[in-house]
Amino acid sequence: MTIDSGTHDVATEPSRAEAREGFDEITILWISEGMSCDGDSVSFTAAGQPAIEDLVLGLIPGLPKVNLHNKVLSPSLGGEDFLAPYRAALRGEIAPFILVIEGSIPNQKIIEGDGYWTSFGNDPETGEPLTLNWWIDRLAPKAWAVVAAGTCATYGGIHAMAGNPTGCMGLADYLGWDFTSQGGLPIVNVPGCPIQPENFMETLVWVLYHAAGSAPPPPLDQMLRPQWLFGKTVHEGCDRAAYYEQADFARDYNSPKCQVKVGCWGPVVNCNVPKRGWMAGIGGCPNVGGICIGCTMPGFPDAFMPFMDEPPGGSFSTLMVKPYGAFVRRMRGITNAVVNREPKWHHNKPVLTSGYDPHWRP
Known part of the structure; x- marks a missing residue:
């Protein structure tokens, strides 16, 4: 780089990434009035890396200063006191904000004029309940980012299963899979029934660093899930996976072996819980003897029912691996026996038998 009259020669200056302006303060408006059990709100309070308190x-x-509004954690008096920031956001008085939706979205159109499925506060003028759909229609277009928390919000979950009367769906089904927020982000889906606490907080922190201007957008897969969290299967991170390879399968739930034949869907489910655990690295379905029922997947629950039955492909896959696994298990058993013996020169006799040969010395 050359210097001329105290200024840099632009032609020879190294190229640098353009700095992006970020926000010093941001609000999180969390609505859990979707069809749900509030389990996601409860679950994310267990996060420790980071904890919600740290945030x-x-x-x-x-990170920007964060103003969080969530009914489970709210110190407000409830009612209109709690709804105040949501109404302010509608008026454009709060910006930027991140909209978090918990719970599946019912189809209000199928009962238009004949009641409602779920509501969030009342209309100040008429006193009539304001539906979840009403709030989403007005807040989502104003939001800097939109996050769906839990499988109900991401893909519909339990309430959207076959035969339901509500016409429930995930947030992307409702807003459109091509929806883009004010911040230029697609909907960020963090599935789980409920969400794994660290998965949600890690994703939220990434979004907040992006809001601060110090990180790129979070990488999402085709189902709008964080790639780094949902890019591998349960099986790939499961402590029991080696038993599958050796065709050593559990026949009951007290066994430490692979549980595919007793209903586990781990080989085809995108989830990192076996590696991450649940709280402080402890727990997680297969880690504590539970089978994977696919609760992070778009097809949950219909595609994984009836629970506890062997998955349709389980019989074929376990049959195919059986001869290979039996052979490998036998060979490993032989090798294990060999390497479990000490070398023969470990003795207290007056002769050295280790094979030591000083021939290289002058």
Whole structure:
């Protein structure tokens, strides 16, 4: 780089990524009035890397100041006091904000004029309940980012299963899979029934760093899930996976072996719980003897029912691996026996038998 009259020669200056302006403060408006059990709100309070307390107290370097509004954690008096920031966001008085939706979205059109499926506060003028759909229609277009928390919000979940009367769906089904927020982001889906606490907080922190201007958008897969969290299967991270390879399968739920034949869908389900655990790295379905029923998947629950039955492909896949697994298990058993013996020169006799040969010395 050359210097001329105290200024840099632009032609020879190294290229740099263009800095993007970020926000110093952002609001999170969390609505859990979708068809749900509020389990996702409860679950994310168990996060520790980081904890929600660290987030709202500003203890994470580089993040904007976060104003969180969630009914489970709200110190408000409830009612209109709790609804105040949501109404302010409608009026354009709060920006930027991240809209988090918990619970599946019912189809209000099928009962238009004949009641409602779920509501969030009342219309101040008429006193009539305001539906979840009403709020989403007005807040989502104004939101800097939109996050769906839990399988109900991402793909419909339990309430959207076959035969339901509500016409429930996931948030992307409702807003459209090509929806883009004010921040230029698609909907960010974090599935789980409920969400794994660290998965949600890690994703939220990434979105917040992006809002601060210090990180790129979070990479999402074709189902709008964070790629780094849902890019591998349960089976790939499961402590029991080696038993599958050796065709050593559990026949009951007290066994430490692979549980495919007793109903586990782990080989085809995108989820990192076996590797991450549930709280503080502890727990997680297969880690504690539970089968994977596919609760993070778009096809849940219909595609995985009846629970506890061997998956349709389980019989064929376990049959195919059986001769290979039996042979490998036998060969490994032989090798294990060999390497479990100490070398023959480990003895207290007056002669050295280790094979030591000093021929290289002058």
